[in-house]
Amino acid sequence: MEDAETATGLIGRSRFTSYNLPHSADMEILSKQLPSSLRDVPTGGGLLEKQVAGTRGNSLGDAMATLKEVELKLVKTASVPEGPLANAGEVSRLLREKTLEEVPPAFIFPEQTRATVPHDEFCDDQDIPTIDISPVFTKDSKELEYLVEEIARACESPGFFHVVGHGVPEQLVKDAQSHAAKLFDLPLDQKLQGSFAAGATKQRRGYNSTPKTFTPSPALIWQEGFTLIGDKSGQVDVDSYAEKIWPHDEQQRESFCQVYREYGGHSMRLALILKDLVIRALKVDPKHFEQYFENLTQVLHLTWYPSAPNPMEVMGLNPHYDVGFFTLIAQDEVPGLQLRGKDGKWFSIRPVPGAFCFNVADSLEALSNGRFKGNLHRVVVNKEKPRLSITTFFVVAFDKMINPPPELIDDAHPRLYRPFTLGEYMTSIRQAAVDYICNCGHLLDFVTVDSSTV
Numbered sequence: 001m002e003d004a005e006t007a008t009g010l011i012g013r014s015r016f017t018s019y020n021l022p023h024s025a026d027m028e029i030l031s032k033q034l035p036s037s038l039r040d041v042p043t044g045g046g047l048l049e050k051q052v053a054g055t056r057g058n059s060l061g062d063a064m065a066t067l068k069e070v071e072l073k074l075v076k077t078a079s080v081p082e083g084p085l086a087n088a089g090e091v092s093r094l095l096r097e098k099t100l101e102e103v104p105p106a107f108i109f110p111e112q113t114r115a116t117v118p119h120d121e122f123c124d125d126q127d128i129p130t131i132d133i134s135p136v137f138t139k140d141s142k143e144l145e146y147l148v149e150e151i152a153r154a155c156e157s158p159g160f161f162h163v164v165g166h167g168v169p170e171q172l173v174k175d176a177q178s179h180a181a182k183l184f185d186l187p188l189d190q191k192l193q194g195s196f197a198a199g200a201t202k203q204r205r206g207y208n209s210t211p212k213t214f215t216p217s218p219a220l221i222w223q224e225g226f227t228l229i230g231d232k233s234g235q236v237d238v239d240s241y242a243e244k245i246w247p248h249d250e251q252q253r254e255s256f257c258q259v260y261r262e263y264g265g266h267s268m269r270l271a272l273i274l275k276d277l278v279i280r281a282l283k284v285d286p287k288h289f290e291q292y293f294e295n296l297t298q299v300l301h302l303t304w305y306p307s308a309p310n311p312m313e314v315m316g317l318n319p320h321y322d323v324g325f326f327t328l329i330a331q332d333e334v335p336g337l338q339l340r341g342k343d344g345k346w347f348s349i350r351p352v353p354g355a356f357c358f359n360v361a362d363s364l365e366a367l368s369n370g371r372f373k374g375n376l377h378r379v380v381v382n383k384e385k386p387r388l389s390i391t392t393f394f395v396v397a398f399d400k401m402i403n404p405p406p407e408l409i410d411d412a413h414p415r416l417y418r419p420f421t422l423g424e425y426m427t428s429i430r431q432a433a434v435d436y437i438c439n440c441g442h443l444l445d446f447v448t449v450d451s452s453t454v
């Protein structure tokens with residue numbers, strides 16, 4: 001199907017020159033960092049707005065970056081609900097009450113940026129592997145060897161697979177989903193108590209009622225979110241938000257915290273297993289990777305995508321690549337997550353009950369010298385049912401130079417990316433690329449070897 005979406009959605013390097021790049025004092029520094037094909041590109045206006053969009057960028061970036069005072073002010077102002085119809089939390093309530101018949105203008109995407117592939121248009125199931133990782137528990141060496149090969153193939157292409165046999169209790173995932181649904185069902189004022197705008201945090205963590213992510217237009221995305229951060233021990237910072245949301249209801253607070261404490265522990269355990277498998281799949285010295293995982297962080301993001309009166313007018317989540325090492329997504333039974341295939345066509349991932357979706361993210365792509373590759377992905381909504389996902393981003397050390405192990409660089413596989421830290425990738429490099437990533441560009445294109453001054 002060669003439709004308009006394939007043509008406009010497939011924005012690769014060849015479209016580089018059509019983006020607005022930041023101007024002003026930063027431009028000189030920036031232009032030195034850009035690929036040569038990008039220098040001398042006309043600059044565009046609206047930088048401040050784009051930068052705000054950038055700081056509101058994605059749940060991972062926002063959660064990890066401590067916003068500067070000035071940014072915090074901008075983001076706060078931008079986050080103050082501009083009336084009930086410019087607020088996903090309010091819209092979600094009106095939908096529950098069945099009193100909203102049309103998509104409010106604040107959420108309507110310009111036609112050329114909308115998805116045309118509906119939530120239930122799937123690819124062939126065999127294109128997305130389902131991988132049973134139980135051999136890591138049974139320790140059968142033959143099966144383990146086969147598993148590592150399967151992981152290598154899946155990370156090479158399509159860079160996305162379903163993980164089953166993972167040992168995370170099914171009931172725990174269900175409990176985490178039902179507690180998330182209950183959280184989003186609360187009155188908006190109550191949820192907002194647990195938001196960074198209410199002062200619960202300086203980062204865009206906790207509850208978020210008007211997220212706006214990687215969008216080329218001012219349109220708001222059709223979702224509410226709730227973000228928690230966890231460390232390598234598996235602990236997550238759920239208590240601080242729960243205290244604000246349920247100050248007088250200890251029982252609610254405790255049962256919410258209990259579920260996410262447990263979920264955080266299990267998801268970190270699973271991530272550590274998967275990262276070992278991924279490193280084995282690269283057939284390199286695992287020592288090289290230790291530095292990146294010393295303080296592995298997880299960003300646990302609950303997302304509620306309400307159903308929409310006209311689902312193709314809105315976006316649940318704009319097309320983007322994840323920037324961490326890898327991402328795990330627990331989808332509910334409602335489809336909506338879509339990948340852009342190698343042929344440029346979008347398709348929905350059919351939910352596999354009990355599975356986590358594994359998605360290769362930018363740091364892994366760079367550390368594997370491009371051998372493992374992530375996908376552009378997005379979320380579309382539907383007319384009938386809200387969708388809930390629990391997405392966990394695993395993030396390597398911010399201050400370590402991302403360098404692939406020497407075994408992955410040779411004449412046949414020259415170095416693709418210059419050394420960079422994840423810290424700069426998610427701040428200055430991302431700021432410089434906001435327009436580009438808003439238009440489906442891959443941020444990794446900004447750190448290719450030819451984009452460097454060396």
Ligand SMILES: O=C(O)CCC(=O)C(=O)O
Pocket residue numbers: 059301303317322329331337377378379389391
């Ligand atoms: O909701 C989903 O299924 C995916 C969310 C996602 O891609 C993200 O938050 O980065």
Ligand SMILES: [Fe+2]
Pocket residue numbers: 320321322327377
């Ligand atoms: Fe994502």
